[in-house]
Amino acid sequence: MDHLKQLIREIPDWPKPGILFYDITTLMKDHKGFSEVIAGLQTGVSPADVDVVLGIEARGFFFAPTVAHSMGKGFIPVRKPKKLPWETESVQYALEYGFDTLEIHKDAVQPGQRVLIVDDVLATGGTAAAVAQLVEKLGGKVAGFAFVIELDFLSGRDKLNGYPVHSLVHY
Numbered sequence: 001m002d003h004l005k006q007l008i009r010e011i012p013d014w015p016k017p018g019i020l021f022y023d024i025t026t027l028m029k030d031h032k033g034f035s036e037v038i039a040g041l042q043t044g045v046s047p048a049d050v051d052v053v054l055g056i057e058a059r060g061f062f063f064a065p066t067v068a069h070s071m072g073k074g075f076i077p078v079r080k081p082k083k084l085p086w087e088t089e090s091v092q093y094a095l096e097y098g099f100d101t102l103e104i105h106k107d108a109v110q111p112g113q114r115v116l117i118v119d120d121v122l123a124t125g126g127t128a129a130a131v132a133q134l135v136e137k138l139g140g141k142v143a144g145f146a147f148v149i150e151l152d153f154l155s156g157r158d159k160l161n162g163y164p165v166h167s168l169v170h171y
């Protein structure tokens with residue numbers, strides 16, 4: 001899927017010096033590229049092994065609901081603090097650039113449900129590992145992770161030990 005790289009815009013020093021930001025808005029506005037991504041994100045796991053698809057705010061929301069719809073599954077949002085209206089479970093995690101907290105509704109995942117976690121970029125793996133913790137706190141099981149982009153040099157995959165990790169484009 002390396003041809004998708006020509007649709008991904010690279011922005012040096014954003015949001016701060018030293019970060020090379022991979023902008024997927026240029027990929028999403030290309031119909032063929034976007035369709036390939038939605039199809040590709042589903043190929044790492046068998047649909048029979050997934051009960052529900054989870055997306056991480058904000059850029060995970062660009063992909064996860066469409067993947068869920070396409071797989072015939074429901075969608076669960078994981079959001080930034082104080083956005084979800086019902087009782088939540090929360091987790092703090094380290095980013096490539098800073099710290100943050102994420103929340104999930106306490107009743108979003110049923111015990112034993114198998115959850116496919118979708119996000120745009122796997123960088124250090126802090127976000128994805130935190131979301132796996134949230135799913136497991138609720139008694140769910142991580143069916144796997146699907147990313148549009150993986151930054152191999154940050155070894156984020158090592159934080160997701162044991163889970164299937166599927167990324168479409170590697171840098």
Ligand code: AMP
Pocket residue numbers: 019020021022023056059060094095096097119120121122123124125126127128156
């Ligand atoms: P991490 O927790 O370090 O794996 O960071 C993952 C999250 O940060 C993803 O949800 C991305 O949206 C964002 N992110 C981190 N690094 C980059 C980057 N170089 N380009 C675009 N997004 C990034």
